[in-house]
Amino acid sequence: xxxxxxxxxxxxxxxxxxxxxxxxxxxxxxxxxxxxxxxxxxxxxxxxxxxxxxxxxxxxxxxxxxxxxxxxxxxxxxxxxxxxxxxxxxxxxxxxxxxxxxxxxxxxxxxxxxxxxxxxxxxxxxxxxxxxxxxxxxxxxxxxxxxxxxxxxxxxxxxxxxxxxxxxxxxxxxxxxxxxxxxxxxxxxxxxxxxxxxxxxxxxxxxxxxxxxxxxxxxxxxxxxxxxxxxxxxxxxxxxxxxxxxx
Numbered sequence: 059x060x061x062x063x064x065x066x067x068x069x070x071x072x073x074x075x076x077x078x079x080x081x082x083x084x085x086x087x088x089x090x091x092x093x094x095x096x097x098x099x100x101x102x103x104x105x106x107x108x109x110x111x112x113x114x115x116x117x118x119x120x121x122x123x124x125x126x127x128x129x130x131x132x133x134x135x136x137x138x139x140x141x142x143x144x145x146x147x148x149x150x151x152x153x154x155x156x157x158x159x160x161x162x163x164x165x166x167x168x169x170x171x172x173x174x175x176x177x178x179x180x181x182x183x184x185x186x187x188x189x190x191x192x193x194x195x196x197x198x199x200x201x202x203x204x205x206x207x208x209x210x211x212x213x214x215x216x217x218x219x220x221x222x223x224x225x226x227x228x229x230x231x232x233x234x235x236x237x238x239x240x241x242x243x244x245x246x247x248x249x250x251x252x253x254x255x256x257x258x259x260x261x262x263x264x265x266x267x268x269x270x271x272x273x274x275x276x277x278x279x280x281x282x283x284x285x286x287x288x289x290x291x292x293x294x295x296x297x298x299x300x301x302x303x304x305x
Contacts, residue, residue, distance in 0.1 A: 064272060065302045070238040071151040072301075073230070074140055075255060079244020079275045081158050083294045084131045096120055106220040110184065114212055118200045121178070121215045125198040128160040128178055136243065137166035139297035144168055146303055153237075155230045157245065157252055159217050174224040174252060180216035183207035192216045227251060234258045240271045243293050247279025256284045274300070 066072065078088040096104055103109040104120035140163065144152045155172040156163055161179055163171050182192035188209045205213050218224055234240055234255050247253045259271040273285045274296050282288060289296055 063300055063302055064239060064241075064270075066147075066239065066304060068304055069151075071233075071236070072143070072147060072239045072241065073153045073155065073233050073237045074143075074241045074243060075230075075245065075252060076140070076154070076156045076158060076163070076243045077245025077249075077252075077275075078158060079246075080134075080136055080156075080293050081131070081160050081162060082244070083136060083292055084134045084162055086127060086131050086160060086162075102220050105217075107222065110212075110214060110219070114204055114214075115200075115202070117214075118204060121217070122198040122200060125178055125196070128162070129196070129198070131160065131162060133162045133166035134294040136293040136297040137162050137168070139300070140243075141167035143301055143303075144170075153230065153233045155252075157249065172226055172230050174218070174227060174230065176215070176217035176225055178215065178217060181213050182216045183209060183211050184214040185209060185211035224252065231255065231258065235262065238269060240269070241274060242271070242279070242285070243274045243297070245273075245275070245279055247273075247281035253279075253281050256281060259286075260284060 082088050099116065104117050110117045140154055144154060149170055153172065154163060154168055155174055157175050159173065159175050159178040161177065179194060179196050180192045181195035183190045185207070188207055188211060190207055190209065207213055235258050240256060240259050242256060245253070256271050259269045262269045271285045272287050272289060273279060273282065274289045274293050276290065276292060278288055278290065289300070
């Protein structure tokens with residue numbers, strides 16, 4: 059797979075997985091910026107079920123701040139390039155999965171995004187047995203007392219916290235197991251199970267299947283050895299023009 063571009067045959071299908079590096083190019087801080095601290099609180103204290111149980115107001119203040127930052131951010135050329143590729147290939151041949159929660163892919167025009175780590179501007183009931191559906195919620199300031207679900211439980215951000223399983227992972231994994239090209243963009247390669255998806259491509263090639271993998275980002279990820287090729291540089295500069303779609 060040449061570093062200058064990726065040529066797609068008329069029937070090739072693509073899965074793209076994006077991570078925090080894509081959002082960082084739009085000015086959003088990554089989860090570990092500040093040495094894993096937020097206002098002198100460890101990130102785990104504001105992004106875990108245990109942290110929410112101990113101090114839900116603190117957790118909501120953290121996510122309110124993140125919502126305000128995300129609302130002010132704008133998609134970069136990398137976001138727009140992926141939205142354009144989705145239109146070019148169509149939903150049967152293209153899947154965009156993201157570990158980001160900020161909604162910048164949708165702001166760039168992407169549709170049918172698989173949000174493995176949830177969505178920042180969505181709220182749900184904290185009771186896992188409650189049948190109430192998650193709902194769109196753009197508030198960044200929360201009153202005291204904190205809002206509750208009609209069932210009586212506290213509401214919580216619809217995001218995946220430390221210790222929780224990603225959302226909708228198996229359908230994404232199945233698409234990787236059948237796609238022709240997997241492209242991972244701006245991911246550290248340390249968060250599993252998403253970081254293990256590239257190994258599905260390696261296994262398929264060992265079985266004689268035709269499949270390729272490419273990493274795009276500023277720095278090589280922790281799992282760089284699992285990729286067929288690395289394209290190092292800002293994704294906002296690399297993704298536009300990266301793909302040549304043959305007709």
